[in-house]
Amino acid sequence: MHSLSFELDAVPPFSFELTVHNPAGWHWYSPLEVFSGGRVWIALRLATGGVVGLRLESLGSVERPRVLLRVFSQLELAEAEAEEVLRSVEGLAGLREDMAGFYRAAEEDPILKQVVGDLYGMRDRAIFRDSVFTSALLAVAFQNAPINRTAQMLRLLITGYGERLDFDGKTSYMWPTPSAVLSASPGELAERCRVGYRAGYIRSVAEAVSSGACPTLGELAQMPFHEAKAELVKLRGIGDYSAEVILPHPESFPVDKWSAEIFWELFFPGEEMPPGAQAIRLVRRHAEERWGRWRRQAFTYVLCDRENLSKRLRAGPG
């Protein structure tokens, strides 16, 4: 295999460790990525159709961040392909994202002040910066399922319809493309990936993405939040929750039954939580009033720091 190395800057503060290996125990880019000894390995498909294996590690510190990127490919990369890899990695890792505004806002909010202190320099997960289809697969797998079922569905989708890549002594997989998923019948998809009725949802999103009926992540980002959300909920299987999982807007707040319980405890301590949809509505409204355009960042930070927050809640004031 051919390999190339690059050193990338990031806008400080940037914590490589918290970003690619966050404390909530979630994957950064894919459930089948490899993380070991401070390095992360992922496989990526280029717009040209080529595939590359990537290994990332930190060379710097949170305040003087530098990332060492090693790129593995079967064929030598053209200059334009190498450039595409660099822009993709910058985008996936949020290297150019300036956190200053969010951190200033966090100073004024007791919850955010804690989570920013705990997770200083962390960026949102790469999977949400990849594509509409990838985020939609994640959102649909979360629907009406406990977390181990979600993990099972995602692994089977990736290993069944994603492309495998062996490089640098590791094995990784690319996320399935819409066309790979559409090559299977709904019955085959449901059976092989244990996704049940979600097979229809996954195929309908795949059709909308590949036909161009659904805007790309970049096009959605250019639209006002409510307009972009209206585009996504036109898709079969994409409702309020899934649309906000996918949307790259800072106003998105994809609260579900599980996260509503966490936010309820923070927003309304000691108050009994109303059933399902009502609690989600109240949490969503409170987050909008309290965190405004910072609510996506707040959502990510609070859920990644939920164990520290609940320890402090149990310990009480002081």
Place this chain on the structure above:
DNA sequence: GCGTCCAGGTCTACC
């Protein structure tokens, strides 16, 4: 063992 319930939503039918 076996039956029943239900989970990190969404859709449809019905009011």
Place this chain on the structure above:
DNA sequence: GGTAGACCTGGACGC
């Protein structure tokens, strides 16, 4: 506009 019931699947639970 609001809401009950159905939907795949598999783990937990009671018997």
